[in-house]
Amino acid sequence: MGIRVxxxxxxxxxxLILILSANEAIDELxxxxxxxxxxxxxxSFFGVEFALMLFAWKRTGIDYGSIFDVSPHKxxxxxxxxxxxxxxxxxxxxxxxxxLTLT
Numbered sequence: 001m002g003i004r005v006x007x008x009x010x011x012x013x014x015x016l017i018l019i020l021s022a023n024e025a026i027d028e029l030x031x032x033x034x035x036x037x038x039x040x041x042x043x044s045f046f047g048v049e050f051a052l053m054l055f056a057w058k059r060t061g062i063d064y065g066s067i068f069d070v071s072p073h074k075x076x077x078x079x080x081x082x083x084x085x086x087x088x089x090x091x092x093x094x095x096x097x098x099x100l101t102l103t
Contacts, residue, residue: 004085011092018099033098040091047084051077 054077057064065072 004081008085008088011088015092015095018096037091037095037098040087044084044088044091047080047087051080051084054080 054064054075058072058077063072064070065075068075
């Protein structure tokens, strides 16, 4: 999980650099697709938040398996973080590819 967090921080830093180095022509062209990238980022962010809730519930002894009617052995916070970070990585690669096509 440490490697995935490090990669996510690096991707965030690179996105900020790309956004801050924008010019006006890119701003006009990119207004259509920014909501798409933000939406996918929010899905992955909510996945990480859900994994944190699962971790806290497991740590405090709350039976989240019966609350959500899922198997706690198959649904754990590691799997949720793995899925969310994979989605975040795909979103970042698509964002960078889109940004490079605009420039």
